[in-house]
Amino acid sequence: MRVPLSWLREYVDVQLSPEQLAERLTLLGMEVKGLERWGADWRSVVVGELLTVEKHPHADRLHLTTVNVGSGEPLHIVCGANNIAPGQRVPVALPGAVLPGDRRIERTEKMGITSEGMLCSGDELHITSDAEGILILPPATPLGLDLSELYGDVVLDVDVKPNRGDALCLLGLAREVAAATGATIRWPEIKVEETGGPVTAKLRVEIREPELCPRFVGRWVSQAKIGPSPDWVQMRLQAAGMRPVSNVVDAANYVMLELGKPTHTFNGAAVKDGIIIVRRALAGERLETLDHVERELTPDTLIIADPTGPIGIAGIMGGFDSEITDSTTEIAIESAVFDPVSIRRTGHRYALRSEASLRFEKGQESRLARIGADRVAQLTLAWAGGVLCEGRVDSAPTEPAAARLAFRPARVNKLLGADISVDEQRSLLRRVGVETEEGASGMRVQVAAAPKPLVVDSGSEPTVVAVVPTWRRDLAIEADLAEEIARVRGYETTAAHLPDTLMPAYRPTPLRVRELIRQTLAGVGLSEVVTHALVSPLDEARLLWPDDAAAPAVPESVAAPSGDDIVVTNPLSAQHSVLRRHLIASLLDVLSLNERQGRPDVAIFEIGKGYARIDGRPREWTRLAILLTGAAEPAAWNRVARPYDLDDAKGIVELVCRRLGLSEPTYVPDPRGFPFHPGRALVVGQESGSEAVGGRVAELHPDAVAAWDLRAQRVIVAEVAIGGLDVAAPTRMHVEPIPRFPEVERDLAVIVAESRTAAEVHSTIERHGGVLLRRVRLFDLYRGTPLAATEKSLAYRLVLGAKDRTLTEAEVDAAIVAVRKGLEVDLDAHLRT
Amino acid sequence: MDFESLSGDLHRLMDHALAEIAETADPAALDELQIRYLGKKGDLTAVLRGIGALPPEDRPRVGAVANEIGEAVKAALAERGTELRSVVQAQRLAAEKVDVTLPGRTVPRGTLHPIPETIAAIAEVFGQFGFMVYEGPEIEDDLTNFQMLNIAPDHPARDLWDTLYVDIPGHLLRTHTSPGQIRVMQSTRPPIRALLPGRCFRYEAVDASHGFEFFQVEGLMVDEGTSMADLKGLLDEFAHALFGPRKTRFRPGYYPFTEPSVAFDVECVVCGGVGCPACSKTGWMTILGAGMVHPVVLQYGGIDPERYQGFAFGMGVERISNLRHAVPDLRYYLENDLRFLEQFR
Incomplete structure (x- = not known):
């Protein structure tokens, strides 16, 4: 969330520098990901006063102005806007100025007259959305002042975690600032003047799905005049990352950023008979949403409708037909609470997520529905005029009280490994708005909540009761309060000591056999690779590497059962859409990449997994794969090159067997042909005790080499299963006595x-x-x-x-x-x- | 023939022999000289044949002289032999001289990939503190990957893990190693100290800092009274082992399966805490996320949260490796360009 510091200061005093504030918020759990200096890209833009405005002698649409910028001679500037008049104060880009987007302003000639700079619109400065007129500054703005001093701001980019929907707004973050600094919060004064008739005469609301819409508050404004919102509002919205639209729409967005309350404003005239119905969509219903997309609604979609049909997708996006337009005068304000799960599902279904839906998904407190409706009405009256109808339509006016949560201060300390007094725990909680009361014995303590709730009796252990503010929906169990205490106190105070509790029982590490093999193979010149488990479905077809089932010599204890490919249903690309069954194709890809880098001698191995679906269940197994090609011993000043051949691969497999304490493997010829050289392929197998080795060693068939577009003459590959790769088993080597009699x-x-x-x-x-x-x-x-x-x-x-x-x-x-x-x-x- | 003349003959013989020995340059020729002078049919024997013509009282005197001379010749032969052998050896050694500055005969030596190497380094440190290595499946069920970790099907936190699903109902490619926590707790009793390395998957477009396949190491410790202070103590040891003596800190974090949750920061390994582009000028680098195991998660693991408490942590292997080896691009790891791999010698 983007937080303009000047706006934040409206609700809380900040004495810290922006960097210090960022650090404090980060240490409190509101991680500041970035600090942006707003206005830092305005250079040489100053406040000027228009002295004269005349028609350009050669162009009807242009004006000739003289501007006092506080010092030196007045400047002659040509301007195309129509909203300027002598006496106004305006932003002036001097020659040499730089505007957002790295736009440079120089002295230019316009229709025969030299312009010594430019008068700027709000859009050109990226502070309002108005591109037509020049930005008119307040009359008292000091002449010659650098505009960045006037409007420059610091915008914090705060990463609000998903459990803290309450902090996705300026007031929420102001509360966190207050917790960090001890400052007090200034709530905006929210009050409205109701001069219209009763709202019930204009608006009726019918909630057909109270489960999905626990509260709906409506208000009605008549005779509003749609236009742009005040410049300062537009500037704030821009700085916070929202596009200004119109005064009424901006009012709703402003309230969302200020209070975290998403609301929606409808063109009241487009709501048939002033009747709003909250219901599920009917099959076949359609709605054109604000983004001009015509959407077919599914029956599990919660919609806002009038008697003629849908006018909005609840909590996500309004309908185009009921949009506020320039001619709108009647405004229906919706300030509702929707079921977070329903909003989330609907957003996913339509691939439509908005700032509003993001906040609904995280849950909304009921109270804000009322406050938000009032605030939007207040700002609408202030910025668009009009008459507010008396009262609210409210489907559930009773607001839940603050929850009470008992906790055991001793347990908090035990969890944190700290020794924080009860009084300090209570005062730390008070800083985040959690009041506390003395507890009693035998209280019910919520240790865990849904989906696996656990409530225990506190017995005689001392307890404290926390009164959880309604906006803190994330505080539900004892450990949540421990976290509040810890974070407000500051994690830098966490003690550090090494555990002095019991050690667990010994367990052989599954990494041991892999480590042995890795070290052994690196020692004989092979380099280890780690490749993608997700591969192209074409790999299998290109290679046709046979399954173990086709080779009886492979011991059953290590043979991978034949099964089907496991396919990713939402792959990022077809190239990585299937879980591999064999590793060899991946090694061929590595060879191909390195060949293209001019590396013909490649000796690599990977210890990785194969995957398949067997009887509807996933299975994973670990394999050793080897690829050898080019020179085994590259030519050097003291020797000639020797190319890798099949015997090298066999020797490596034999070495691995020896290293693991297995006897020599047996070899069975495999004359199948493709993907193997029919005369140079074999099945390897060996089993002794709990350990076994099985798999294939082969020179690839030339057609297989060609299928990978390789330059290599001969490619030797092996893929073997080894008992102990997956499951650690202690192995012991037995020593034979040294023979006493000669052999x-x-x-x-x-x-x-x-x-x-x-x-x-x-x-x-x-x-x-x-x-x-x-x-x-x-x-x-x-x-x-x-x-x-x-x-x-x-x-x-x-x-x-x-x-x-x-x-x-x-x-x-x-x-x-x-x-x-x-x-x-x-x-x-x-x-x- | 008298003693004097015989003795004179013998001395002449000796002088002659010694001169000839001194002139000899070939060890084989020395052997011939030995036979010629001292052999059974040699010159010395020949001279001694005249002994019979001497008076009996002179004979022992001649014998003594002859012995003396024989010994002198033998000694001269031996000395000259030693001399000649050392000359020959010196010549041979001189001839065998090589340019010792030539490079050695390269012994083929492969390299080990930084991902398993980093996992091994992490496992080694935690192994010292009794953490046992476990592994969970990469194709997980939704229940274990999410729900038992306190992430309900429509939990907003699911956005933190963009998931790849497979064509087996209820299954997905695990988005983190955390489901291993559940599997360990279900298969063993406290005290638990477990380390779970492995491959993870996310629906994430590939760039220099993201990938759809990556590796994590999960840690889990559960016992009566295991606290955040234990967590901090262990993580400090870990950070010091891998990055040297450096300041560390906890700051608040968020995971649905831990409460409280923290991020563990280490003083920037590039600038040492002064602030630089690598640490976004904060002076700190986050190396892992951690927290106290959520009571819901303990219960799904079959552990009573009233009696036991524990911590869990999870770290990205590539991140640790990046910081240790200054690897600039995540794509290097699974691309396997030998120009990258061969730098890990």
Whole structure:
């Protein structure tokens, strides 16, 4: 809310500088977001007196004036306005002046006559909306005075929190200033002279929805004369950010800014038979609102109607047909209270929110309906003349009394961790208008309110009863009063000490496994990225990354169930409208961005979530995704470049498994083709104990690389699920005793058909190795003479041993023979010797 | 043959050998000299063959001289050998000289993204004070994201959280990490000290200071008598850990799920409190929002607000990171330009 300081001063004395005031209000919870010097953009605009006004010799519409600006020779200024006459005081922009919008005024020639500056309209200075006439200043305005000294102001931009609708006005903020400084509030004198006939002869109000409109106060002014409101009013409205319209409309807006009470003024002649009906709209009813939009009304919309149909959407916007126009003389004033929820919903429904609806949404006190109606009537009479009818139409004249709220000062201290005496608590509350009374024992204390109310008996604990002013609808429970006490006292007094209460039970952190992986991968040259969870629906179609369900090798404990995309129903853009199921597309986007920056070598990883809908429920799981492309080891003065390949990605997955205490993962070829290179893709799986790893490692199919418009030759990707990424589980590594007896090494060169995989050979050796076989490691892969073209040779080193003895030659031979036989029988292999 | 002439032969032999050893420049040649002079078929042996022609009483004298000479030659060989080896080694070392000012062999080292790094830094500080890490779902239900946090469906405060909804009835993308408070309270009993990091979503157009995806860390502590002074004490420690010794302050704030609510300000990290454009000339920077858990929220968490009280705080991870690393634009984080990421070495 924009608060012109000069206007605020009408209700409360401010001895502080604007900066000090801003600081005090901020520390009281009314955060001042900005200080604007109003009039700071007027430079060299001074008060002048018109000495002569004559017709311009060469142009009918122009005048030739001489102006005394207090010093030096009178200036000759050409002016196009018609409202000027000798003797008037006017704002004069001297040559070199700067007006709002960075408009510069220089000495110019107009139709053959030099103009030494410009006379300014209110619009040109942005202080009134009048662009036709020159702004006429009061006769006593000192000549030569800088206009910014006259009208310059400081406007505070105050962020009023949603629970403090009562402070969305000058008087509300004046109350806060008073609380901060101890000053007293000056209420405007609100009184009206009722010289017309009884209002009931002009206006009848029928409330059909008292739930949605708990109070409606109406007044009627006859014989008003519509015109602009006084300049000082327009200036205030402008400074507060509202556009001046006409005296009657301005009166309503002025009251809204002053009291926080939104009202509406209708052209009384357009209200059929003077009957106002507050009801829900009927199906098919339409209304053209003030913004010239024809709206179809839905039956849950609360409207203001006359017997012929809608004339306004209650609390939000009036109808165009009942708008105050220049010819209006009869004025119906509506000052009502509407249900905040209904107003909020209606505003959303029509995407229509006004300064009025904003205030209605936050709730209105009943009392203000009466006061607001009187104030609008008073200002209308003052600015537009006319005759006010006697009395008000009032649908609910009984005004609720102030609520009484018992609280326990000891509890306030316990919550704040403070030691504030009862007397001080009471005097702090008094500063925000909350009077207090001595409490009794056994009082009902409201600990919590709706939607989960809790009332406790105070028993013998000392209590105080707070009398909550009607405008403070936000004070409903004991803790609310604690907050008032704390903020008025000043939070800078809050003590600071470290908790000395019990520690909670230990819980393993879910970040641990992620931390291990992050540190490990960064250590081998991969950079971590964090990408959007919301992606384009096209990503999935472009990539067709298969679900885990298509890969039985992925352990069930980590496999993501296949499900449907979760779609955002109100996305900001289609590009970010679906929750991703896989991370790879996001990494490809990162690669694409960096390629465009001339970065062909990219090695990145992300630990992030996948999301899907499964059986109508949302599911989330965490994955590790890796992308490698370009040089693994960039060329340097002491080495040549080495490009990343599939083995790097596998090695990284193996490293992660080792780091997490898992055994080596198993690999199953995945010849599906797109999005993978059919000969360079695999499913990875491993499960041991509570930990498991499963997913895919692959070189991307060239068509997939092309779909992302990448320059990279080969892109290696992996996306794996890891047990422990989502749920923390303590893991322990078990140590084997160091062998006391020597181990024996034997090498085997296994010749198999090209179609056999290394995984098959490896598992066959392990299967037949018996209890003595401890480790198997591939150390060579050979193709070529003397082998046939359809063959390859895989050389393994087998390590054998026993816990309790040194193996005999015969034992070792027997184990090797068993392995050899197994290979021959199972894989049709033979051994090279 | 007499003793004198034999002794003379031996001495000549020695002189000759010593001269030859001194002239030798090759360690291999020394080995040959050793064989030639001292070997079984060597010159010394050859000279000693004449010993049989001497009178028996002279023989021991000759033996003594021969031993002496043999030792002298051996010593000369050893000394020369050592000398020659060190010359050879020095030559080799000289030949192996490199330009030590050349850069080292780069060990590949990746970088860690500032968002998880900042979360880890926050978790580390609060972990010291017994705060356990929990995580809640990102796809939340409306009940937990709003209603149980005391934000009714038509509460005007809903405007504070522009929400992205999904096509699962009653569900949305969580707008803050605060629903985690409810989940922690429902799953455990006081004493509670919980930290909840995670991704959040809002319907917000992207610019240098806004994004529709961002990260928060929520904190929650509930026990008998947990007060605002505890909150201030912990937050002071946190601010000092991350930003060094600096003044801090509470000022009033507003959240429907805390009462009282505060904003926690730290002396501007740019100007140190003097006032600058970064802190809008106030000298202060807000780093998080906090407050005492609202009794309605405690009750939804299954906790009796008459017996227990607690505090909660929530901070934007990007904001903390921005202040620590002077990151000028929020978009940097999810864009992942390596020129940004690689600065976090």
